[in-house]
Amino acid sequence: MLEDMKSYRSYAAGDAILWRGEPLVFVASVVSGVASLSKTLEDGRTQMVGLLLPSDFIGRPGRTQIDFDVTATTDVTLCCFARRPFEQLVEDTPHVAQRLMELALDELDAARDWMLLLGRKTAREKIATFLDMLARRSQLNTAKGDSSAIGAALHLPMTRDQIANYLGLTLETVSRQFSALKADGIIDVSDRRSVTVKDLARLQDETGDDSDGGILS
Amino acid sequence: MLEDMKSYRSYAAGDAILWRGEPLVFVASVVSGVASLSKTLEDGRTQMVGLLLPSDFIGRPGRTQIDFDVTATTDVTLCCFARRPFEQLVEDTPHVAQRLMELALDELDAARDWMLLLGRKTAREKIATFLDMLARRSQLNTAKGDSSAIGAALHLPMTRDQIANYLGLTLETVSRQFSALKADGIIDVSDRRSVTVKDLARLQDETGDDSDGGILS
DNA sequence: TCATAGTTTTGATCTATATCAATGCTTACG
DNA sequence: CGTAAGCATTGATATAGATCAAAACTATGA
Missing domain, CATH: 2.60.120.10 (Jelly Rolls)
Known part of the structure; x- marks a missing residue:
């Protein structure tokens, strides 16, 4: 066994x-x-x-x-x-x-x-994609089909430096992009280890991804 | 059947x-x-x-x-x-x-x-890695264990534009890096579809890769 | 052999992001 | 409390590579 x-x-x-x-x-x-x-x-x-x-x-x-x-x-x-x-x-x-x-x-x-x-996205798109991925993941783990990722605080499992290593950026650029998304009212960065998505639709618009996720055709 | x-x-x-x-x-x-x-x-x-x-x-x-x-x-x-x-x-x-x-x-x-x-290599390292990969591939397909990739012309299966798409670069940067490697005596670019590696060891030094390919430890 | 279209090279300039440097904010521990 | 020690933010500057633009090859086909 x-x-x-x-x-x-x-x-x-x-x-x-x-x-x-x-x-x-x-x-x-x-x-x-x-x-x-x-x-x-x-x-x-x-x-x-x-x-x-x-x-x-x-x-x-x-x-x-x-x-x-x-x-x-x-x-x-x-x-x-x-x-x-x-x-x-x-x-x-x-x-x-x-x-x-x-x-x-x-x-x-x-x-x-x-x-x-890594090959084609801008720094802002990389950060938006990263946050969107975390939002999707956390949604899966809580109530299935509950679309309330908006408003709930996302826990960041890593430091700015580790996020940078993941996204092919430097930690300074990661920090600046968080600040920019916050200034634009898309997210809120309260605690250094958590981010609140205030406007998920707008965040997803920033990812650069083709919106039809293979649903078409 | x-x-x-x-x-x-x-x-x-x-x-x-x-x-x-x-x-x-x-x-x-x-x-x-x-x-x-x-x-x-x-x-x-x-x-x-x-x-x-x-x-x-x-x-x-x-x-x-x-x-x-x-x-x-x-x-x-x-x-x-x-x-x-x-x-x-x-x-x-x-x-x-x-x-x-x-x-x-x-x-x-x-x-x-x-x-x-894509995340961490410079344009020069990307090109060197690409050429090294092609050299290894072509070596496999010809005489096994024959280390004469040096001197033999490598056929490039794609245009500069396609190489750029593969490496996360623009076609102009690809072209400039080919020219630079040529100027440095590492390769020769005769025909637009073929490259001759003149100094394989030096090319490999330019890839940025950790030289010990997992042989150590 | 000339004209045309596609590709590549080279040049000039711009810009996003890296780099260098300082300051600020938490958390922990004396 | 207070004072380190890590992190994070922000600012100033540099630079690799993108972008815009032109010229030089190469191949194709009339």
Whole structure:
């Protein structure tokens, strides 16, 4: 039984969970907190390439290494399984294999949206997209189908510096864009760790995205 | 037998192969030519989010739609299978399902490398990375283990404009960086569609990448 | 072989964002 | 309380790359 193999691990904000190239001895799922995947250039410039929120999965069937670092962005608890028995489970149960494939494809779609953001969006569009993403996520986690993201305070799971690393900006630019969106009455920035969306429609107009989300055609 | 379902389709350079949101009735593999995946913002800015070279796969098990456009970059021939029987095959043969998972993970790794490029690399580093990638690819396709990429002309499968779309730049910047690398004696640009790498080591130094490719540790 | 259209290169200028630098605001801890 | 130590904001300036504009190739086809 896989249940027997389950164990929990905790990491404090800022701790490394896995280094690039380190052998993957376990796979895990995020129980609480936020972790991030990041890549670094020779001279230290870094770019986040993924964000892991509760219920997200760490690990790749058939691979023993990863080529990015995994870091605890906030305090994080993981639910870990040893890799070998997990892979056995995947082989034995097609249903699980299929689910993992879906997860991989979802990650791929998210990565491609992020490529568009990194390559072509302006600083303001990047911030608007980021906040819109957080708003959608938090809406999912609270009442399903309740459209009251407006008015409710969004918790920012990261510092300005980490947001900058995620969006391919500097922390100063992130701060300035928050201020600008606030001055324009689109958001409110009370506490440094929370943002209130005052006008969701206008925020979404600022993302630069094609409005028809694939509904047409 | 799946063989019975096989058919070939050809597209001229510039033709659309699939539009975003269009129902996916077939899956395919690239036989010859180069196709690209791209995403577009409201106002027309576009970003390539993937390049499909011969042997690459189009299609996603369990999905009936894609949220990017697929376009023929050069003349392209695809080998197509109807989606339904293909999915049946995937369900029945775990070996194929596993292979598809590997392909998805490879694409994900490539997407993440590209995120680092788009978010943090300079124009020169982007061009160097692009050329290095083409050099590696062409080396694989010719003599395995033959390190004579130096001196051999690399064929560029796309115009300056398309390269710019791939790298998150403008075509003018692409052109200027080619000229600069040429002036520095790192490459030679004879024909507009081919580049000769004169100093591969120096080209790789210009990519900004951490030199140890995960070999350490 | 000339004309035309498409692509590429090069030049001049502009601007969004980075960089450098200072000041302000929380939170924690003596 | 008060005083660090982190973060965050704001300001001044620099710069990489975009944008606008023109000229130089290349290929195609009459």
